[in-house]
Amino acid sequence: MEEKEFVSLVERLEVYAEKHPAAYKLRVAALAAIGYLALVGPVLAIVIVTCICLYLVAAVVEFNILLGILVVPMIIAGLVLRSMWVKFPKPEGYRLRRVEAPKLFEVLNRIRIATKGPELHHVLLTPEYNASIYQRPRLGLFGWYENYLQIGLPLLNALSPDEVRAVVAHEFGHLSRKHSASSGSIYRVRQTWIQVLVNMQKHPNGFGFYRNLFNWYAPYFSAYSFVWSRAKEFEADRFAVVLAGKQNAARALIKLDLKHRAMDEEFFPNFTRGAENQPEPPQEVFTALLDWMREPVTPESSQKWFAQALTHKHHFTDSHPALGDRLEAIGYKDVRLISDLDLFSKETTQFGVDYFLPRLPADLIASWNADSRENIYERWEEAHKIFKESKRSLAAMDVKAKSVKLTVDERLERAKLVSKVHGKPAVIPELQEILALEPDHVTAHFVLGKALIEQGDETGIKHLERAMEKDPHAVPLGCEAIFQYLAGKRRTVEGEKYRVRIRMYEQKVERAREERKTIRETDRFKAHGIAPEIVRTLRAQLARYSDLASAQLVQKVVKHFPEEQTWVLGIIRKRTWYESTDQNLDQVLINRLVNEVSFPGPTHIILLEHKYKSLRDVFGEIGGSEIYRSA
Numbered sequence: 001m002e003e004k005e006f007v008s009l010v011e012r013l014e015v016y017a018e019k020h021p022a023a024y025k026l027r028v029a030a031l032a033a034i035g036y037l038a039l040v041g042p043v044l045a046i047v048i049v050t051c052i053c054l055y056l057v058a059a060v061v062e063f064n065i066l067l068g069i070l071v072v073p074m075i076i077a078g079l080v081l082r083s084m085w086v087k088f089p090k091p092e093g094y095r096l097r098r099v100e101a102p103k104l105f106e107v108l109n110r111i112r113i114a115t116k117g118p119e120l121h122h123v124l125l126t127p128e129y130n131a132s133i134y135q136r137p138r139l140g141l142f143g144w145y146e147n148y149l150q151i152g153l154p155l156l157n158a159l160s161p162d163e164v165r166a167v168v169a170h171e172f173g174h175l176s177r178k179h180s181a182s183s184g185s186i187y188r189v190r191q192t193w194i195q196v197l198v199n200m201q202k203h204p205n206g207f208g209f210y211r212n213l214f215n216w217y218a219p220y221f222s223a224y225s226f227v228w229s230r231a232k233e234f235e236a237d238r239f240a241v242v243l244a245g246k247q248n249a250a251r252a253l254i255k256l257d258l259k260h261r262a263m264d265e266e267f268f269p270n271f272t273r274g275a276e277n278q279p280e281p282p283q284e285v286f287t288a289l290l291d292w293m294r295e296p297v298t299p300e301s302s303q304k305w306f307a308q309a310l311t312h313k314h315h316f317t318d319s320h321p322a323l324g325d326r327l328e329a330i331g332y333k334d335v336r337l338i339s340d341l342d343l344f345s346k347e348t349t350q351f352g353v354d355y356f357l358p359r360l361p362a363d364l365i366a367s368w369n370a371d372s373r374e375n376i377y378e379r380w381e382e383a384h385k386i387f388k389e390s391k392r393s394l395a396a397m398d399v400k401a402k403s404v405k406l407t408v409d410e411r412l413e414r415a416k417l418v419s420k421v422h423g424k425p426a427v428i429p430e431l432q433e434i435l436a437l438e439p440d441h442v443t444a445h446f447v448l449g450k451a452l453i454e455q456g457d458e459t460g461i462k463h464l465e466r467a468m469e470k471d472p473h474a475v476p477l478g479c480e481a482i483f484q485y486l487a488g489k490r491r492t493v494e495g496e497k498y499r500v501r502i503r504m505y506e507q508k509v510e511r512a513r514e515e516r517k518t519i520r521e522t523d524r525f526k527a528h529g530i531a532p533e534i535v536r537t538l539r540a541q542l543a544r545y546s547d548l549a550s551a552q553l554v555q556k557v558v559k560h561f562p563e564e565q566t567w568v569l570g571i572i573r574k575r576t577w578y579e580s581t582d583q584n585l586d587q588v589l590i591n592r593l594v595n596e597v598s599f600p601g602p603t604h605i606i607l608l609e610h611k612y613k614s615l616r617d618v619f620g621e622i623g624g625s626e627i628y629r630s631a
C-alpha cells in the first residue's frame with residue numbers, strides 16, 4: 001500500500017469510526033483476531049497434525065521408518081516457524097527497586113488500582129526524555145505477559161511531581177481494563193505485528209506465503225488500529241485528568257511538546273557548537289542534558305512553538321494526536337491562541353526527580369555519561385573537522401581578497417564560511433555588503449532576512465519580502481520564518497496572513513502542475529525563445545532519428561509561474577506506403593526521443609496526427625517553430 005492510499009484509508013476510517021463506533025470497534029477486533037490466528041494458527045495446526053500422525057502411525061510402523069515419514073512435515077514446520085519467529089527483546093533501562101524510590105512505587109500502585117491496570121513487574125529508569133508502558137510476552141506469540149514501565153530520567157528532571165503523575169496515569173490508561181477487555185489484546189496484536197514487520201525487514205528471505213499475507217494484512221490492520229489507537233490516546237489523556245487534575249495534565253502535555261522542540265532546536269545545536277574548539281566531546285554530556293532539562297523554555301521560544309503546535313495537524317507516523325486536539329479533548333476548548341499559554345505557565349518549584357528519586361544510584365549517571373559521549377563521539381569529531389576546514393578556507397579567501405576583488409559568488413561563499421566559523425549573526429554585515437553591490441540578489445536577501453529576524457531585528461521581514469518577490473518559491477520558508485517571529489511577539493493576527501500566503505502558494509503550485517500536465521488543442525502557444533546555438537544542438541540530436549520527418553518547437557502559454565517555461569515538440573513520423581497509421585511505432589519514436597534527447601527544459605513531445613493534427617497549422621504559424629526537417 002502506498003503512503004497516499006494509507007492516508008486516505010485512515011481518513012475514511014476516521015469518519016466511519018465516528019459515525020458507527022460500535023461497528024468500527026467490532027471490525028478492529030475481528031481484524032486483530034484474524035491477525036493473531038494467522039500468526040499462531042499454522043504453528044498450532046502443524047503441532048496437531050504431527051501429533052495425530054504420530055499416534056496413527058506409531059502402532060503399525062517401526063521407529064526409524066516413522067522418523068522418515070515425519071521428516072517432510074518437520075521441515076515445513078521448521079520453515080514456517082523460522083519465518084514467523086518473533087523476538088520480543090526485554091526493554092532496556094536501570095531496574096528501580098522499591099527502596100530506591102518508595103514514593104514513585106506508591107504513586108504507581110495508586111494509579112494502577114484506580115485504572116484497574118495490570119500488575120507492574122518492572123519499573124525501568126531510562127536516559128530518554130519520555131515514558132512508556134510495555135507488555136512483553138514471555139512466550140512470544142503465545143503470550144504470558146510481563147509489564148514494564150519505562151520512565152526517563154530527563155523527563156523526571158523537567159516535570160513537576162504532579163506532571164509526572166499525569167504522564168504515568170496516561171500510560172496506565174493504555175492498559176486499563178476499565179473501558180473494554182478487548183483493548184489490551186488489540187494493543188498487543190498491534191505491537192506484535194509491528195514487531196513481525198521489523199523482523200521481516202531484517203530477514204527478507206522468510207516464507208513466501210507469509211510475506212504475501214503480511215504485505216496485504218499489515219498496512220490494512222495498521223490503518224484500522226491506527227484510528228483506534230488514536231482514540232485510545234484521548235482516552236488515556238482522560239485518565240491523566242482524573243488522576244492528576246486537568247491543569248497538570250495540560251501542563252504535562254505542553255511541557256513535553258515544547259521541551260522536545262527546545263531539545264532539538266536549542267540544546268543540541270548549542271551543545272555541538274562546543275566542537276568548534278574542542279576536538280573531543282566533554283565527559284559529562286548526559287549531566288549537561290539533565291541540568292538543562294530544569295531550565296524553563298524561554299517565553300519567546302515557547303510562544304513560537306506553541307503557536308506552531310496549535311496549528312499542526314496530527315501526523316500519520318505517530319498515533320499521538322496533535323497538541324491542540326488533545327488540549328481541546330481534555331476540556332480546554334478555546335485554547336487556540338498563543339496568549340492561552342499563560343493559563344499554563346507556572347514556575348516549577350520542585351522537580352519530579354527530587355520528589356520521587358532523592359537518591360540516585362551513584363554510578364548510573366556516570367555510565368550514561370559515558371554512553372552518551374560514545375554516541376555523539378563520531379559526529380562531534382566530524383563537526384570539529386568541518387569547523388577547522390572552514391576556518392582554513394576562510395583564511396585562504398581573506399588572503400585572496402587582499403590582492404583581487406572577490407566576485408559576488410565568492411562573497412556569498414565567504415559569508416557561508418563566516419557563518420560556520422563565527423556564528424550566524426556575524427554573517428549580517430557580509431550580506432549587507434553583497435546587497436550594496438547587487439541590490440537584487442535573492443539568496444543574499446533571504447539569508448540576511450532570516451539572520452536579522454532571528455536576532456529579533458524586524459527589518460529582516462523587508463529582506464525576506466524582497467526575496468519572495470523575486471523568487472516565489474522562497475514563499476514557504478520565508479513566510480514560515482516571519483510567522484514564527486511574529487508568533488514569538490504575540491502578533492498572531494499579522495502572523496496568520498503569512499500562513500494564508502503559504503497555503504495560497506501551495507494551491508498555486510498545484511494549479512501550475514495541473515496546467516502543465518497535458519497539451520490540448522485549445523491551449524495557447526508562442527515562439528520557443530531558445531538561443532540559436534541551443535536550437536542547433538537540438539537539431540543535431542534530432543537528425544539521428546531516421547524515421548523522424550519534421551519537428552516543431554513552441555512554448556506553451558501558462559498562467560501560473562509564467563517565468564517557468566514549458567515547451568512542446570510536435571513531431572511528424574515518416575511513413576512507408578504499406579504501413580497504415582501504426583500508433584505503436586509512433587509511441588516507440590516518442591519514447592526514444594523522451595529518453596535520449598536532452599532538452600533545455602521540461603518538454604512535452606506530441607505527434608501532430610490524430611487529435612493533435614489541427615496543431616500542425618497552429619505551430620506552423622509561429623515564427624521559427626520548425627527546428628528540423630529531414631532531407
Ligand SMILES: [Zn+2]
Nearest residue numbers: 170174233236
Ligand atoms: Zn499514549
